[in-house]
Amino acid sequence: MxxxxxxxxxxxxxxxxxxxxxxxxxxxxxxxxxxxxxxxxxxxxxxxxxxxxxxxxxxxxxxxxxxxxxxxxxxxxxxxxxxxxxxxxxxxxxxxxxxxxxxxxxxxxxxxxxxxxxxxxxxxxxxxxxxxAVDRTPFHNRYLLERIDAGLASEVRLAKAFLKGIGAYGSDLRTKGFSGYLTELLVLEYGDFRALLDAAADWHPPVVLDPEDHATREHGDPLVVVDPTDPERNVAAVCSPTNVARLTHYARQFLDAPDESFFEPRDPDPLSGDAMRDHLDRRGTTPVAVRFDAPDVVEDQLYPQLEKSLSGVVGGLDRNGFDVLRAEAWAEAHSSSGADDDVDAAPGDDADDGPADATWGDAVLFCECEVVERPAIERHRGPPVSVGDHATGFYDAYSEDDVYGPFLDGDRYVVERERPYHTASDLLDDGLFEVSLGVHVERSLRDGYDVLVGGECVELTGSFGEQLARYFDPRP
The missing domain is CATH 3.30.460.10 (Beta Polymerase, domain 2)
Known part of the structure; x- marks a missing residue:
């Protein structure tokens, strides 16, 4: 052996x-x-x-x-x-x-x-x-019951345990990983757990699998598994590129050096305040965070809204010169009920390894910035003088303003004008609602929020110590 x-x-x-x-x-x-x-x-x-x-x-x-x-x-x-x-x-x-x-x-x-x-x-x-959406689940069940015997069921369990261990199991909209139905189809397609790992280790997306040769439309996802019971549907549509790549990475690692630890989910100890300060000193960056009461919605509504809001905040910080190095959004779940459901098929397709419904506490949009303070002025380039009305319009718009210029830099008008936000905290305090936010998140933010900067973010270790531990010790 x-x-x-x-x-x-x-x-x-x-x-x-x-x-x-x-x-x-x-x-x-x-x-x-x-x-x-x-x-x-x-x-x-x-x-x-x-x-x-x-x-x-x-x-x-x-x-x-x-x-x-x-x-x-x-x-x-x-x-x-x-x-x-x-x-x-x-x-x-x-x-x-x-x-x-x-x-x-x-x-x-x-x-x-x-x-x-x-x-x-x-x-x-x-x-x-x-x-x-739930109507298709009995078809999934019948399709697999006709094809999965006791031996293949053992291979499916190995695949599910492996995906759980590497953090890629669950088609909820927080995880964006592999559902149970998808996992069973992959094992059925390749024949057993080892063959699935062999194939995944050499995946070059887009990977397209069509168990019943439906040969339907293109889907544009990194992994496409055409639903054998519904030709227009990609069972792997929710799988993020990250989780597809994650399976490839860990398949290679495991095949190279098999170990039981691959099947054990990573649950780091919560990061302490002192440890977070050490990381920030070493990195020389400055985190900023928006902390607020998470909206009272189910998880599959909350996390897409947090992602949209985080993207809006990151975009606002970057556009204003605060250079976000990395960012994450988290919510504190106080209690939850387990779920076993497909993200678009509700309960029954053995898809979700996380809570579908929870009582939420705080939520946080956490951004690690390379720069958190900029000069009072910024350079703003206008059009070339030669473009006529457009150039004249730019010149006239700024000629009476309290700016430096307009003046010429080569053949272009330039002004040096006051920045709308000198610091990242100014933007988050005064300009947060100018960026794109999830509708429920925005409602919660309008009820109040805290902005934490630099060492103040150490307060987050109380509620988000485990998430911060993962953040400062990132793995594939």
Missing amino acids: DEFERVVATVGERVTPDAAERERLAATADRVVSRAEAAIADLTVEADVVQVGSTARGTWLAGDRDIDVFVRFPPDLPRDDLESYGLQVGRAAVPDGREEYAEHPYIKGEVDGFEVDCVPCYRVPTAPDIQS
Whole structure:
């Protein structure tokens, strides 16, 4: 047995649910399905129940305790009735559950120690006929059930554990990684875990995989896996270029030197205030941060809005000469409910390794600047004198202003004018709402925010110590 085989054998044993866990899960799933079917019998509409996701296919990792049950209704049922009947069945199936919301409401709760989602959907004839995003999940489930046997399920578990270990598993809009459905399709395509790593180590994006030879439109993503049940859809659309490259990097590393540590998520100790000061002294940079109350929205709404807001702030700082070296946005999750859902398919496709819903605390837009103070004036070049009206307009616009000039530099008019913001903190204090911000983030910011500069940012280690530890010890 070579080192690769030894490592995957050890990991495989650890991530495979034992017989007792399988029996408990099967018994709980049967109980939930039976309750749902009994509730359906009391309705005036026909419906059926199907278990989906990794626990239905035998590809879940030991200790993952999610059960996804879908209640399928006729496609001509009005949406309001779908939601009403779906919640009625869900509450019967999961008596202590609570109402959550993806594209439409569903019931989530705990049954016998397992987290259960009971989700209504339409029983459409084919996946392209979907009326809501969740409608395609039963097609995914059936496709994989017909193709994944016990041996291949073991390979899928290895792939999922590896992706979790390197931080690339989960199609939520914070992670932008590999969903469970995508992972299973990749293992199915290449044949086993090792073959997937061999292929990924040599990926040269764009990588296009088309399991059923649909040969449809171009997608423009670094990784394209055409959904075998829905030819127009790229299952890997949410995968960021970073996570595609991350899999390539760690596939090469692992094949070169197999080790169990690749399957263990990196959870650094929170950065201390003194350690952060040491980093800043060594780097000679100055961080600036905008701290505010995170808006009360689900995670898949929050993180895109944080990214948009961070991009706006970085752009504003760069345009004003404050030269951002690197930047990140974080939110403090106080509590959350686990999720196992595809970003565009809601619960059921075994996609998400993070919280779908949370109670948020602080959020922060953190920017590390190379420069945080600029001179009082800036140089502003105008057009060449030869361009006529445009040149005359520039000259006239500034000739009466309190500026240096206009004067000539070669054949162009130039003025030296007062900068709108002399410091980065001036921009964040007075010009924050001039940059592009996410709508919910902007609303929260208008209720108040703090600007932290330099050593003041050490305060962030209290809420964001783990994120700052990763920031100052970056890995692929």
